[in-house]
Amino acid sequence: MIHLYQWPPGRKIPNLGPFCMKLEAYLRISGLEHRVISTTSLSKSPKKTMPFAEIDGQLISDSQVIIEILEKRSPRPMDFHLNAEQRAHAVAYRGMLETHLVPILVHFRWVEEAGWAQFGPRVFGKVPALIRPLISGHMRRQVIKRLNSLGVSRHSVSELCEFAQADISAVANLLGTKQFVFGSEVSTLDLVIFSVIGNILEGDVDMPLIDIVKGHQNLVDHMHRVLALFNESHVKGHVKSHSKS
Numbered sequence: 488m489i490h491l492y493q494w495p496p497g498r499k500i501p502n503l504g505p506f507c508m509k510l511e512a513y514l515r516i517s518g519l520e521h522r523v524i525s526t527t528s529l530s531k532s533p534k535k536t537m538p539f540a541e542i543d544g545q546l547i548s549d550s551q552v553i554i555e556i557l558e559k560r561s562p563r564p565m566d567f568h569l570n571a572e573q574r575a576h577a578v579a580y581r582g583m584l585e586t587h588l589v590p591i592l593v594h595f596r597w598v599e600e601a602g603w604a605q606f607g608p609r610v611f612g613k614v615p616a617l618i619r620p621l622i623s624g625h626m627r628r629q630v631i632k633r634l635n636s637l638g639v640s641r642h643s644v645s646e647l648c649e650f651a652q653a654d655i656s657a658v659a660n661l662l663g664t665k666q667f668v669f670g671s672e673v674s675t676l677d678l679v680i681f682s683v684i685g686n687i688l689e690g691d692v693d694m695p696l697i698d699i700v701k702g703h704q705n706l707v708d709h710m711h712r713v714l715a716l717f718n719e720s721h722v723k724g725h726v727k728s729h730s731k732s
């Protein structure tokens with residue numbers, strides 16, 4: 488049995504953490520029996536990041552590390568059908584989305600005042616009112632510091648939108664008119680795209696990235712297609728969940 492530890496679920500999308508959403512989608516769509524534990528505590532996570540999982544009694548952090556372990560031990564991995572060139576594209580596009588576009592998304596949620604006014608209450612709404620400003624303020628300062636040191640938050644909003652536009656158009660062009668990014672079968676790169684595009688479109692924070700994504704109807708359709716797959720997999724009954732903070 489696999490135990491998946493992740494942030495509590497989102498309202499319109501499975502999770503407001505793109506890495507959590509990717510991993511949960513992988514477990515469900517692969518049909519792997521697992522239990523979801525909703526938590527906000529990183530104390531058990533070996534790398535102090537979310538998500539993390541317990542597999543055969545071993546705690547492992549990082550969505551990609553976990554997916555690769557599960558792909559290796561599966562008789563029919565999700566990326567089984569990819570050739571070497573497609574695998575190379577998957578590595579490059581995942582890097583672009585997770586290490587370039589996600590920090591821009593995080594900037595619009597945590598750094599921009601308008602985004603924070605919507606995102607802060609969504610994420611910290613359940614923290615007792617007395618300590619809420621203390622906790623949320625501390626975490627926000629940490630995120631701002633990290634995004635400044637990466638250089639992301641030193642760009643203007645219009646520069647960030649240009650960077651995002653380039654990334655999003657690249658993914659839209661790769662997808663084209665196909666059902667999934669490499670044809671008619673889902674791959675792990677589809678789950679990366681789903682988790683990032685889904686968090687932009689339905690993450691409950693107004694931001695300029697939404698209109699950029701909406702300019703590519705194929706990406707919007709792809710998001711709904713993978714979400715349907717995610718929800719159908721739930722019906723198969725592989726998933727049980729309970730909360731823990």
Ligand SMILES: N[C@@H](CCC(=O)N[C@@H](CS)C(=O)NCC(=O)O)C(=O)O
Binds near residue numbers: 535
């Ligand atoms: N490469 C990691 C990234 C995970 C990640 O950045 N998670 C964020 C939340 S979505 C996190 O845990 N942040 C904790 C922190 O910044 O202290 C993965 O794929 O799991």
